[in-house]
Amino acid sequence: MPRTTGIWLRAEAAPDERRTPLVPADAAELVAAGVPVTVEDAPQRAFPAAQYARAGCRVVPANSWPEADPEQTVLGLKEPVSPPAALTHQHVFFGHAYRDQRGGPALLRRFTDGGGTLLDLEYLTDADGRRVTAFGYFAGYVGAALAVLQQRGELTAPLTATTAERLDAALRARQGGARALVIGALGRSGRGALRALAVAGVPATAWDQAETQQLDRPALLAHDLLVNAVAPAAPGPPFLTAGDAERADRALTVVADVTCDVTSDRNRLPVNDRVTDWARPARRLRGDPPLDVIAVDNLPSLLPRESSTAFSAGLLPHLAALPGGSPVWERAAAAFRHALATTDHP
Numbered sequence: 465m466p467r468t469t470g471i472w473l474r475a476e477a478a479p480d481e482r483r484t485p486l487v488p489a490d491a492a493e494l495v496a497a498g499v500p501v502t503v504e505d506a507p508q509r510a511f512p513a514a515q516y517a518r519a520g521c522r523v524v525p526a527n528s529w530p531e532a533d534p535e536q537t538v539l540g541l542k543e544p545v546s547p548p549a550a551l552t553h554q555h556v557f558f559g560h561a562y563r564d565q566r567g568g569p570a571l572l573r574r575f576t577d578g579g580g581t582l583l584d585l586e587y588l589t590d591a592d593g594r595r596v597t598a599f600g601y602f603a604g605y606v607g608a609a610l611a612v613l614q615q616r617g618e619l620t621a622p623l624t625a626t627t628a629e630r631l632d633a634a635l636r637a638r639q640g641g642a643r644a645l646v647i648g649a650l651g652r653s654g655r656g657a658l659r660a661l662a663v664a665g666v667p668a669t670a671w672d673q674a675e676t677q678q679l680d681r682p683a684l685l686a687h688d689l690l691v692n693a694v695a696p697a698a699p700g701p702p703f704l705t706a707g708d709a710e711r712a713d714r715a716l717t718v719v720a721d722v723t724c725d726v727t728s729d730r731n732r733l734p735v736n737d738r739v740t741d742w743a744r745p746a747r748r749l750r751g752d753p754p755l756d757v758i759a760v761d762n763l764p765s766l767l768p769r770e771s772s773t774a775f776s777a778g779l780l781p782h783l784a785a786l787p788g789g790s791p792v793w794e795r796a797a798a799a800f801r802h803a804l805a806t807t808d809h810p
């Protein structure tokens with residue numbers, strides 16, 4: 465059963481990663497509950513170290529986590545950079561290592577070399593298998609917002625981190641002017657997308673699994689915007705084909721691919737085969753009529769404060785339970801053990 469004597473919040477390695485899995489207000493709650501919290505100073509984090517200090521956390525230099533007491537749990541969002549290669553602690557972060565993902569075996573090797581444990585944030589689930597916390601809502605919200613702005617000719621590059629207040633204001637500045645379809649509308653990203661479209665005054669059709677069993681292609685192509693927010697469990701027929709893209713009578717001009725499964729066999733939008741980025745968020749696939757795709761794979765990072773606050777709120781009760789262990793953490797540990805046993809990681 466995973467346990468801990470305290471939480472050590474790492475600085476993120478990526479210089480443009482401003483999000484955090486634990487915000488100062490929630491760190492204060494952990495401290496008040498008797499869980500010691502150590503926070504690495506990270507200038508790019510959307511929440512200054514001083515706020516953590518006021519919350520009762522000990523602030524230490526960035527990248528000092530290898531010196532953490534062995535019983536501490538090291539918390540972050542993405543894989544810690546070397547050195548050290550061998551990971552000895554109990555770590556909590558998104559490993560993206562259990563489903564044949566690139567870099568997965570190398571990460572698992574770091575754990576077997578050091579004897580540490582990964583409690584992967586993606587595998588923190590309740591008894592029904594639902595994730596206890598995720599960034600999906602803000603991914604969908606930002607993805608749909610970018611699609612609306614692109615369709616209005618108002619999307620400016622490069623993208624920079626912003627706030628929901630500013631993004632809402634940009635969406636409200638003009639109302640309507642398009643019709644949108646959200647696929648995966650019942651999920652976290654889908655709900656976020658519907659909210660952005662409501663703020664923009666853009667009428668939205670909501671489809672989920674029931675509506676894509678027999679895809680109504682003409683209905684799909686009659687929408688100006690398409691937001692793909694599905695989390696496909698298996699490969700399946702495309703939502704949009706090259707033939708659809710060639711049609712001169714389509715209304716569809718902007719696709720926001722929140723799912724971003726671009727290189728996987730589950731990609732339901734095979735007309736696009738690559739992600740876009742903050743420098744060039746929209747890529748033109750066809751010219752006349754235009755068809756643009758937005759496939760940014762780190763959308764929640766554009767709203768670092770809001771997405772961190774929501775994510776941290778979901779994680780807080782589980783961090784509070786970690787010192788004594790809980791079924792959520794045990795399931796994450798079991799997923800790690802299963803990955804170690806079934807993944808070749810020479």
Ligand SMILES: NC(=O)c1ccc[n+]([C@@H]2O[C@H](COP(=O)([O-])OP(=O)(O)OC[C@H]3O[C@@H](n4cnc5c(N)ncnc54)[C@H](O)[C@@H]3O)[C@@H](O)[C@H]2O)c1
Nearest residue numbers: 600603648650651652653672673676694695723761762763
């Ligand atoms: N681009 C980014 O920055 C970013 C960030 C976070 C998540 N994501 C991705 O967004 C996707 C959605 O994440 P989520 O948290 O909203 O997942 P979720 O599980 O909350 O929701 C997924 C929804 O898709 C629906 N769905 C699955 N297959 C479908 C199909 N064939 N047709 C119609 N609907 C279908 C499900 O019923 C569910 O309602 C995931 O692939 C996730 O990895 C992307």
